[in-house]
Amino acid sequence: MQGIFRAVRSCQETLKAAILQHSHGRGKIFTFGGTTSSSPEQLKGLENVTVAEVLMTKGEEKTGSWLWCRTNDAVIDAVKNMAKNNIGSLVVLKPGEEHLAGIITERDYTRKIVAQGRSPIYTTVGEIMTDKDKLITVTSDTNILQAMQLMTENRIRHIPVIDGKIVGMISIVDVVRAVVNEQSGELKQMNEFIKGDYY
Template identity: 35%
Template sequence: MKTVAQLLRAKQSKHVHTIAPDEMVLDSLRVMADANVGALPVVKDGTVVGVVSERDYARKLVLLGRSSIGTPVSAIMSSPVVTVDTHQTIDTCMTIMTERHLRHLPVVEDGELLGLLSIGDLVKEAIAEQADLIRQLEQYIRGE
């Protein structure tokens, strides 16, 4: 089973888009749209203090009739934030995300934000590992 470090190295985009907690929700939506991502780590003074996602926007702002122009990210972000380090396995991350009902998981090492994993990243990797195992088993059965 691969580690978070291995998965981060394999990801195409190494840049992690972030937002500050005092920025407006509308700004976070623009960043997410421009970057084609569904969530942003919320960073204050170099520390991850939360995550803001499209789900937070829909449930904590739109459904309550609040304005994205005058509402700071801190008002809708998910906090306290659950993070993992680079030594965790993909399996461990999937368990955390399943149990906590999370779709995004910041990767933090020694207080530094290194990446953001989505449930899609983990599922893609799990499928690739299973396909590789099936291929190996088929070769074994054929005596190759």
């Protein structure tokens, strides 16, 4: 993941330098991040993309019962829920409450059930989940680059989005998709700029 992050940054800086050099002859000003531009459209920049915007790209139903389970649920039911909804983790709530208890991931299942020869039928989610004290979360206004850094540094692939209550979940796939989409838009605008479409 750090390799992807470094490659994106390197590409961004190289293109920025090329455009600034190219623009000296035309008197045009162009800066990444949308802070300064003579073009009619300003680039937003990854520095300004929030987790909320990434959640919006996931579709209207970004939260729901498919996103969580309870501490007293059988692990087999949680895993079936993940498989049915094609997701890699579930937020764990306390029974009868909306209070966060932790998270269960495919990795928890593999390491704590399969590798240890335990029964997913007779083991509860609460026995193998990552407890909320160790849980890493973000808020909807967290910058996507900060979310990526948290995922990279902590070697995790899923982060619950909590604004007082759970509002969604982002994965490393969502983050990479956001980076690629943002870079594609910036590259397109830079290409148009170099061709002289901006005055």
